[in-house]
Every structure is written in structure tokens, then in C-alpha cells.
Amino acid sequence: MVEIDGKRYPTLADIRDAISRGETGPGNFVNNSPGIFLLGETDLRTTSTGSEFYDSVVRDRTGETRVKIWSWKEKPVAGLVVFADYKHDSRYGLSLEILGGKPLPSVSDDLLCELVPSADVERERKLLEELVAAVSTEPLRKLLQVAFDPQSEIYDAYCKAPAASSYHHVRIGGLIEHSVNVAKICLKVCELEFASHADRDLLVAGALLHDIGKIWSYSYDDASFSITTKGALEDHMAIGVKILAGLVARIESFPNYYEEQLTHMIVSHHGMREWGATVVPKTLEAMILHNCDRLDAKVEEFNQLIEQTPAGEEWSEYQRILGTKVYLGRRPEDEPLQQEEA
Numbered sequence: 001m002v003e004i005d006g007k008r009y010p011t012l013a014d015i016r017d018a019i020s021r022g023e024t025g026p027g028n029f030v031n032n033s034p035g036i037f038l039l040g041e042t043d044l045r046t047t048s049t050g051s052e053f054y055d056s057v058v059r060d061r062t063g064e065t066r067v068k069i070w071s072w073k074e075k076p077v078a079g080l081v082v083f084a085d086y087k088h089d090s091r092y093g094l095s096l097e098i099l100g101g102k103p104l105p106s107v108s109d110d111l112l113c114e115l116v117p118s119a120d121v122e123r124e125r126k127l128l129e130e131l132v133a134a135v136s137t138e139p140l141r142k143l144l145q146v147a148f149d150p151q152s153e154i155y156d157a158y159c160k161a162p163a164a165s166s167y168h169h170v171r172i173g174g175l176i177e178h179s180v181n182v183a184k185i186c187l188k189v190c191e192l193e194f195a196s197h198a199d200r201d202l203l204v205a206g207a208l209l210h211d212i213g214k215i216w217s218y219s220y221d222d223a224s225f226s227i228t229t230k231g232a233l234e235d236h237m238a239i240g241v242k243i244l245a246g247l248v249a250r251i252e253s254f255p256n257y258y259e260e261q262l263t264h265m266i267v268s269h270h271g272m273r274e275w276g277a278t279v280v281p282k283t284l285e286a287m288i289l290h291n292c293d294r295l296d297a298k299v300e301e302f303n304q305l306i307e308q309t310p311a312g313e314e315w316s317e318y319q320r321i322l323g324t325k326v327y328l329g330r331r332p333e334d335e336p337l338q339q340e341e342a
Helices: 013-020 109-115 121-133 138-147 155-158 174-190 200-209 212-216 231-248 256-268 284-308
Strands: 003-004 008-009 035-046 054-061 063-072 080-089 093-103
Touching: 003 109, 013 035, 013 054, 013 063, 013 080, 035 093, 035 109, 054 093, 054 109, 054 174, 063 284, 121 138, 121 174, 121 200, 121 284, 138 155, 138 212, 138 231, 138 256, 155 174, 174 200, 174 212, 200 256, 200 284, 212 231, 231 256, 256 284
Parallel strands: 063 093
Antiparallel strands: 003 008, 035 054, 035 080, 054 063, 080 093
């Protein structure tokens, strides 16, 4: 709950908790008050009868969920903080009627802390420093030190940008969180005998740099996390290659071999052309990176579904990105004991 002018309003977390407890009613069922939400991406759609509505994402500091917006006094746009009446339907989920909105810069810092999702950036900074310090190949370690110089604009953006505009690590610091996770997964793979031919240091460098183009691909100062014009025109992989070339140019006699390898890892990390890769992975390290990157993103998506789905529900809502609902049913310890027949 957040307090504004002496009145308390529920956020998304409060509303989801009430839904999980089955404490829903005809509408505004938490504190009998409208809710306050941060809007994410919004898409205008039309029902089969011709009525317009918005399919949108709403957020607070704990996460996000998709909603239907059926009426609005302020046009729904990403980054808008809105007051809204809300109701929940077991079949269609949460829906809103927007009563009013404010752009993010006009919102108090206390409210921002409640509404804007953020990773534990300080924790991720320390983990990043440890990963870089453990790289023993001097040219690669030097490259990472230049890229993540605490005084640089690149490092500042790397610690603020999201990893995506939807589905995974959509939060302040999501990029550094995702990249560190991928590097750690790559290192775990390298501990296995079947990956003994992989270049550990190259994998760490590739993992930390594979999404670096996202620092200019997504908006984060306004917490809309929407794609920028540059991101839409060039894509984060092309931007990442440019950033890599600029970093390499600052290092005297940087080996061409490592620049080629890292460039390939950036442009191939989506794995398949139909998934956005410029080329498919053609080296062992690029193949490992692609799969570790995909694993972290998918686990994050499933974790979000687990957190967002009301307690007791066996299935999540249908997820377009996954092409399925996700089963969240009972574990054996949750099942009622069967009494033996006399």
C-alpha cells in the first residue's frame, strides 16, 4: 500500500495478494480504493464487436502482469503512473478503468520506489567485479576493465538498463543482472567434462558483452522500458558490435582473434535466424553462450509466472512468448493423504 495525501492505495502486489487469498469482489476489493500502477507496453486492440481496449502491462517494484484496459481518461502509454478502478475475473484476469495519470517525473521519490521494479544493482556490481578479476587472459580482462570502468557512460548505462522491454529482466539493472547470470551459468558449464574444450575466459567476456547494445536499445530513465528509436532501427546486436569495436580501438594491439570471436558471439547469441540471430553459432563458445542466455531468460519467465499466478491455480494464463500455459500444479506434499480401506 502507498499513502498519498493521507489516503492509502493498493499497488499491484497488494491486489495480487488479495487474489491469491480469494478475497476478490466486484471491484476495488483492496481497502475499497482504486489502485495505483506503472504502465508498461500498451497495445490498442479491438474486440469482435468492434469495441476498443488496451492490452497492457502494469508494474510495481515486485513485478508485472498483463491487464485489459476498458476505459481511460488518460491515454495509456508506457511510463505513465495511473490511478485506476480494477476488477478481477478468474477467466480473463485483471482489468482496469483509468481514472487519471501522471508522467513519471512528476511522481515523488517514495512512490517511485514502490512502483519501479529494480534489481539489486549493488550486488550485481560486486559480482561483475569478481567475474572480471577472475579472467586470466590479459587482453580479455583489459577489454572488460575498459568496458566496465566505473567512471564511464557505458558502465553507468549497463547498470541501469533493462534486459528487455517485456518477459524477462524488465527492470532497472535488469541488463547487468541477466548478463552476470549468464556468465555464471557459462562457468558452471565449463566445470563439466564435456565442455573441457571451451575457452572459459572467452565465455565470460562474451556473456558480459553479448547484450551490451541494450544500453541504447531501451528507455529506462522514464521507466517505460520501451524500445528506443535507435534500438528499433539498428537492433541491440548491431549496436553491440559498434560498442565492441569502440572498446577494442582503445586497447593497443588487441588481438584480432578475440575481436572476431566476441563479434560472432554477439551476432549469433539468439541462436537461430528466425529468432533474430544474424548468423547461427559456429563456435563452441557461441553455442554455449546461446543456450545459457536462453536458459536464464526462460527460467526468469517461468519464475514470474509462478509469482504472478494466484495461489492454488494449477495453470498460468496463456503466454504468447512461450506458446502455452504453464503447469503450476500441486506437489506430492500438497496432495491430501488417501485413507486406507479398512
